[in-house]
Amino acid sequence: MITIKHLSHEFEIGKKGSKSIIPVLKDVSLEVKKGEIVTIVGRSGSGKSTLLNLVSGFIRPKKGEISINGVQTSTLNESKFADFRIEHLGFIFQSFQLIPSMTAYQNVELPLILKGVKESERRKRTAEILELVGLLDYQDHYPGELSGGQQQRVSIARALIVNPPIILADEPTGSLDSDTEDDLLKFIKKLNEELGITFLIITHDEKVARIGHRTIELRDGRVLEEVYGYEA
Amino acid sequence: MKLKDQFRFVQQNMKKNKTRLFMTILATAMSVAFLIVLASVGFGLHKSIVKETLERRIVTEIEVPGKEIESGGFSVLTDKDITFFEKIEDVKAVTRRKNLQDYSFEVDTHQTYAQAVVANMPAEIAAGLELAAGRLPEKGNEILVGYHFVENLRPAAENGEEVYDEQGNIKEEFRFKEDLIGKKVTMNVLKLEEGKELTESLELTIVGIRKQPTKEWVYDPLVFVSEDVLKKVEAFTGTPRGMMKDSNNADTDPLSIPADQYDHVKIYANDMESVKAITTELEANNYPSYSVINELKDVNVMFTIVKAGLIFIGTIAILIASIGIYNTMTMAVTERAPDIGIMKAIGANPGTIKKIFLLESSYIGLIGAAIGTIVAYAISFIVNFGLPLIIKQAFGEEPPEGLMFSHIPLSLPVISFVICYFVTILSGLRPAQRATKVDVLQAMRREV
Numbered sequence: 001m002i003t004i005k006h007l008s009h010e011f012e013i014g015k016k017g018s019k020s021i022i023p024v025l026k027d028v029s030l031e032v033k034k035g036e037i038v039t040i041v042g043r044s045g046s047g048k049s050t051l052l053n054l055v056s057g058f059i060r061p062k063k064g065e066i067s068i069n070g071v072q073t074s075t076l077n078e079s080k081f082a083d084f085r086i087e088h089l090g091f092i093f094q095s096f097q098l099i100p101s102m103t104a105y106q107n108v109e110l111p112l113i114l115k116g117v118k119e120s121e122r123r124k125r126t127a128e129i130l131e132l133v134g135l136l137d138y139q140d141h142y143p144g145e146l147s148g149g150q151q152q153r154v155s156i157a158r159a160l161i162v163n164p165p166i167i168l169a170d171e172p173t174g175s176l177d178s179d180t181e182d183d184l185l186k187f188i189k190k191l192n193e194e195l196g197i198t199f200l201i202i203t204h205d206e207k208v209a210r211i212g213h214r215t216i217e218l219r220d221g222r223v224l225e226e227v228y229g230y231e232a
Numbered sequence: 233m234k235l236k237d238q239f240r241f242v243q244q245n246m247k248k249n250k251t252r253l254f255m256t257i258l259a260t261a262m263s264v265a266f267l268i269v270l271a272s273v274g275f276g277l278h279k280s281i282v283k284e285t286l287e288r289r290i291v292t293e294i295e296v297p298g299k300e301i302e303s304g305g306f307s308v309l310t311d312k313d314i315t316f317f318e319k320i321e322d323v324k325a326v327t328r329r330k331n332l333q334d335y336s337f338e339v340d341t342h343q344t345y346a347q348a349v350v351a352n353m354p355a356e357i358a359a360g361l362e363l364a365a366g367r368l369p370e371k372g373n374e375i376l377v378g379y380h381f382v383e384n385l386r387p388a389a390e391n392g393e394e395v396y397d398e399q400g401n402i403k404e405e406f407r408f409k410e411d412l413i414g415k416k417v418t419m420n421v422l423k424l425e426e427g428k429e430l431t432e433s434l435e436l437t438i439v440g441i442r443k444q445p446t447k448e449w450v451y452d453p454l455v456f457v458s459e460d461v462l463k464k465v466e467a468f469t470g471t472p473r474g475m476m477k478d479s480n481n482a483d484t485d486p487l488s489i490p491a492d493q494y495d496h497v498k499i500y501a502n503d504m505e506s507v508k509a510i511t512t513e514l515e516a517n518n519y520p521s522y523s524v525i526n527e528l529k530d531v532n533v534m535f536t537i538v539k540a541g542l543i544f545i546g547t548i549a550i551l552i553a554s555i556g557i558y559n560t561m562t563m564a565v566t567e568r569a570p571d572i573g574i575m576k577a578i579g580a581n582p583g584t585i586k587k588i589f590l591l592e593s594s595y596i597g598l599i600g601a602a603i604g605t606i607v608a609y610a611i612s613f614i615v616n617f618g619l620p621l622i623i624k625q626a627f628g629e630e631p632p633e634g635l636m637f638s639h640i641p642l643s644l645p646v647i648s649f650v651i652c653y654f655v656t657i658l659s660g661l662r663p664a665q666r667a668t669k670v671d672v673l674q675a676m677r678r679e680v
């Protein structure tokens with residue numbers, strides 16, 4: 001589903017003259033299979049977020065290849081990547097990233113609007129998804145009027161609405177308390193089992209890491225080890 | 233993203249800062265109103281002048297003064313030229329007249345001075361001559377007088393002063409009141425011989441009166457006489473067209489002017505549209521010509537330049553207003569950067585984002601243009617209605633009737649809409665471009 005080959009990335013900081021180069025990822029290769037939950041752990045600064053941002057297309061790799069669902073995404077231009085993203089990738093962010101001026105309903109509906117889906121179909125689908133995440137009663141609330149857990153569920157609903165085969169999550173439980181975190185993890189598992197959605201989750205929380213069929217540890221920009229079957 | 237959704241999106245976004253939006257639209261509306269009102273003055277004056285010109289002259293009339301000859305100068309037109317004119321496409325009639333002098337005409341006890349003219353009757357009729365009374369002349373001594381001929385008849389015996397009223401018209405009681413048809417008329421032809429004035433009287437009969445000219449201001453006291461009369465006059469005076477001999481033309485020989493030369497030739501076109509083609513054809517054959525259409529061409533060229541200049545000045549106003557739009561859009565992009573970042577993260581196409589912002593700026597432009605147009609129409613109405621009153625108050629003088637200070641043809645709002653739309657797109661382009669460049673990660677970080 002996701003294949004990463006010899007991926008290297010470095011950041012340049014500072015202005016001309018006093019430029020310094022920070023190597024972050026060094027020759028990373030890994031694969032995520034269809035229907036898998038893969039978690040990535042590692043110390044702060046080890047390059048986890050950078051790796052996920054590269055897969056998401058928010059930043060472009062300096063070296064190496066990424067292909068998702070058989071598409072060489074590392075060579076797509078910005079516009080093509082946007083179209084690809086809306087079809088194939090759902091996102092869950094640590095800080096939810098909801099649009100504050102839109103209600104829960106409107107936030108969830110947004111990807112369908114961007115895709116150009118008909119209004120009647122949008123209404124049906126949005127209601128379905130809100131039902132699924134248990135927020136139908138809160139659809140007219142603005143993000144500021146929802147709890148952290150509720151906001152995260154809105155953002156999950158928004159990720160799910162286009163039926164993406166893959167969901168990418170960067171510290172999805174980072175802003176949630178322990179109970180809400182448990183709920184979320186259960187929900188992720190349910191989505192994985194019932195809908196066959198592939199997950200690539202970044203975390204530094206062991207409890208989260210454990211839900212993965214596989215866990216990959218990054219250290220200093222390299223794949224340190226793969227641990228199979230926490231579950232098993 | 234569907235257009236309808238884009239619109240809804242833009243409308244939602246625009247609600248976020250209503251005061252700023254209002255001020256921007258206000259500035260745009262003012263600039264558009266300024267453009268339209270300014271240019272409408274050019275359009276109004278142009279229209280007034282064209283209207284006046286068309287009212288004062290017959291549009292299908294083309295006057296041909298002569299033919300250019302190789303040695304320079306003009307040759308007088310003859311039957312050969314007339315035949316050529318008549319063959320040109322869309323020519324309705326070619327009137328040709330020979331002008332005699334002003335003579336005194338006596339009818340019973342009344343008398344007047346009027347010019348005698350030899351006209352080609354079939355041509356005059358084809359050109360639209362109609363009779364108010366009587367019939368066309370048939371014999372050599374029969375004449376056709378103009379509608380205003382009778383108005384100038386005054387008692388021959390009366391003292392000049394008393395006959396006329398203050399306006400210079402003949403007083404009611406002195407007017408000629410009998411029917412002119414069938415009246416005997418004495419035409420007095422003068423000549424000078426050895427310093428003495430000799431008179432010959434020709435006895436003629438009025439058989440018809442021409443209809444009042446359709447244009448009110450046309451004055452028609454002319455007397456149409458026959459070729460016979462012309463011959464008699466020339467035989468008596470010994471000069472062409474019965475000219476009085478003086479030191480300038482002492483030895484003019486009547487035979488030096490061929491019988492088929494005309495002093496006054498006018499071509500009448502079938503319609504206004506064919507005038508241009510006819511004058512072009514004339515020009516190609518060395519006939520200069522005058523027509524209202526040609527005259528208007530120069531007026532039109534001048535006013536086109538004036539109008540273009542006014543529109544240009546108005547466009548500058550819109551350009552100034554567009555700075556406001558640019559500013560508004562730039563601020564909108566900055567404010568909404570986090571939202572844009574989120575949308576891009578989800579998978580909004582940069583093209584869509586650009587379109588949304590362009591839509592927003594053109595929305596501002598078009599609403600501004602619409603309001604500006606309405607205001608301009610109102611101002612134009614007030615100016616046309618109010619300015620004559622003010623002029624009358626201030627200078628005690630009536631402005632010329634039918635003068636239009638401001639006229640807004642449909643093309644003017646259309647032009648200003650196009651200009652306004654173009655300018656707003658232009659000013660929205662950079663902010664919209666900036667919106668597509670918003671960095672997802674940076675924008676989302678700002679949210680935290």
Ligand SMILES: Nc1ncnc2c1ncn2[C@@H]1O[C@H](COP(=O)(O)OP(=O)(O)OP(=O)(O)O)[C@@H](O)[C@H]1O
Pocket residue numbers: 011012013022024042043044045046047048049050051204
């Ligand atoms: N835009 C950037 N410009 C320069 N350096 C960057 C940029 N983004 C990340 N880095 C650097 O890259 C390294 C890896 O950062 P990254 O965010 O991937 O770490 P992480 O594993 O996600 O850490 P955390 O667990 O704290 O989120 C860090 O040293 C960071 O300073």
Ligand SMILES: [Mg+2]
Pocket residue numbers: 048049050
């Ligand atoms: Mg991170």
